Amino acid sequence: MKKREQWSSNFGFLMAAAGSAVGLGNMWKFPYMVGMNGGSIFIIIYILLMVLLGTPILMSEMSIGRNTGLNAIDACDKIKKGWGFVGGLGTAGAFVILSYYGIIGGWVLKYLVKYITSSSIGNPEEYFRDFSSSSLEPIVWMFLFMALCVIIVIRGISGGIEKISKIFLPLLTLFIIIIAANAFFLPNASEGLKFFTVPNFSAVNSVKDLFSVILNAMGQVFFSLSLGMGTLITYGSYLSKDSNIQKNAFYIPLFDLIIALLSCTAILPAVFAFGLKPQAGPGLIFQTLPYVFGHMKYGRMIAIIFFMLILFAAITSAISLIEVIASFLIDNRKWSRKKACIIPGICYFLVGSAASLSFGILNNVKIFGNSIFDFLVNLSDKIIMPAGGLFICILTGYIWKPQNMFAEMSSGGKFKVYFQKTISFLIRYLSPVMIIIIFISSFIK
Numbered sequence: 043m044k045k046r047e048q049w050s051s052n053f054g055f056l057m058a059a060a061g062s063a064v065g066l067g068n069m070w071k072f073p074y075m076v077g078m079n080g081g082s083i084f085i086i087i088y089i090l091l092m093v094l095l096g097t098p099i100l101m102s103e104m105s106i107g108r109n110t111g112l113n114a115i116d117a118c119d120k121i122k123k124g125w126g127f128v129g130g131l132g133t134a135g136a137f138v139i140l141s142y143y144g145i146i147g148g149w150v151l152k153y154l155v156k157y158i159t160s161s162s163i164g165n166p167e168e169y170f171r172d173f174s175s176s177s178l179e180p181i182v183w184m185f186l187f188m189a190l191c192v193i194i195v196i197r198g199i200s201g202g203i204e205k206i207s208k209i210f211l212p213l214l215t216l217f218i219i220i221i222a223a224n225a226f227f228l229p230n231a232s233e234g235l236k237f238f239t240v241p242n243f244s245a246v247n248s249v250k251d252l253f254s255v256i257l258n259a260m261g262q263v264f265f266s267l268s269l270g271m272g273t274l275i276t277y278g279s280y281l282s283k284d285s286n287i288q289k290n291a292f293y294i295p296l297f298d299l300i301i302a303l304l305s306c307t308a309i310l311p312a313v314f315a316f317g318l319k320p321q322a323g324p325g326l327i328f329q330t331l332p333y334v335f336g337h338m339k340y341g342r343m344i345a346i347i348f349f350m351l352i353l354f355a356a357i358t359s360a361i362s363l364i365e366v367i368a369s370f371l372i373d374n375r376k377w378s379r380k381k382a383c384i385i386p387g388i389c390y391f392l393v394g395s396a397a398s399l400s401f402g403i404l405n406n407v408k409i410f411g412n413s414i415f416d417f418l419v420n421l422s423d424k425i426i427m428p429a430g431g432l433f434i435c436i437l438t439g440y441i442w443k444p445q446n447m448f449a450e451m452s453s454g455g456k457f458k459v460y461f462q463k464t465i466s467f468l469i470r471y472l473s474p475v476m477i478i479i480i481f482i483s484s485f486i487k
């Protein structure tokens with residue numbers, strides 16, 4: 043039998059896993075979420091949930107992956123016959139996320155090329171509206187973005203995913219530091235800094251508000267750490283026994299958090315310096331910021347660095363999702379790596395094309411009252427991710443049992459596993475209960 047591929051070093055794994063975590067979620071979702079949910083109150087709750095909820099699930103996923111050495115579906119099935127559906131849910135989720143992530147990736151690529159070839163964007167709002175609602179152009183850019191990611195994954199674990207992550211992640215960190223440092227020199231920068239550092243108690247003046255802040259933070263932890271989608275199971279399956287899972291589960295969220303906070307520092311002061319307000323989602327990156335770049339000294343250069351940074355972040359996240367699907371087809375269906383990347387690639391390109399058209403000619407098509415794009419976003423964020431996380435907790439907490447996870451984490455006694463009692467409690471009780479609460483409350487508005 044062919045030997046399973048492995049990361050060439052723990053550092054390589056760490057870059058790839060942190061690359062999966064650091065993505066569009068850090069760049070456009072986090073700064074806005076912070077602003078709308080009480081500033082530093084949100085950040086404190088977010089950090090708490092990252093530790094209490096995120097880290098134990100991260101450890102579970104990595105341990106399941108390394109213990110079984112299999113893709114997400116077969117790994118869960120090996121832990122307990124009949125539980126492969128947990129990995130199946132994640133694999134389906136990876137497909138759904140890819141379909142919409144590719145669209146935004148394509149937009150980022152388009153904006154990067156636009157800034158490289160021309161000095162500024164005239165009227166950013168109009169430009170974005172015309173571009174995103176047109177039929178062909180966004181699909182072509184999405185194709186280019188997806189093709190780039192698929193090619194990286196075809197090159198394999200250490201030769202493709204790891205190599206790219208080891209280059210992109212340090213570069214991305216450097217770029218974001220440059221932009222964040224530049225932000226301090228903008229007029230009125232303190233307004234933007236206040237927006238996310240000073241607690242805004244008016245956002246939480248009732249229990250209901252506090253509850254909604256917690257829910258938003260929890261959703262963000264899941265998305266940002268790539269939980270419940272089988273990515274960490276898959277990446278963990280290529281991890282050597284010489285790697286310390288607990289240490290990795292400490293560094294990945296820490297890195298993800300630092301990048302999220304740097305994004306706030308890079309983006310918010312710039313937005314406020316020009317008297318604007320940060321807005322949700324694509325609007326922030328594609329409408330507000332181009333306006334800011336247009337009025338900033340060295341704006342074009344900053345814009346190029348900025349879109350390159352987002353592109354790198356989006357690529358390292360998208361490749362982790364592609365690998366979830368590919369590894370199943372390689373292990374289980376014995377497909378070649380090339381086929382396992384290209385055939386699903388065509389499928390999510392087609393679904394992504396329909397979602398892209400939902401900004402234009404298909405905007406009347408509604409699924410449960412949502413446009414195709416919004417439907418895909420909601421399906422993954424509100425249903426598949428929390429359900430995947432919940433089942434991982436049940437699988438590890440009650441079926442596989444935390445002791446077996448700790449045994450895996452210790453690599454046969456090589457590493458000491460700290461806080462075992464607390465982690466067991468979190469996985470068996472706190473995390474499932476909290477996830478069930480988000481799940482239910484996301485349907486009650």
Ligand code: PFF
Nearest residue numbers: 063065066067265266268271
């Ligand atoms: N963590 C990525 C982000 O913050 O943009 C998104 C993501 C990647 C979610 C991979 C889930 C996943 F499996």
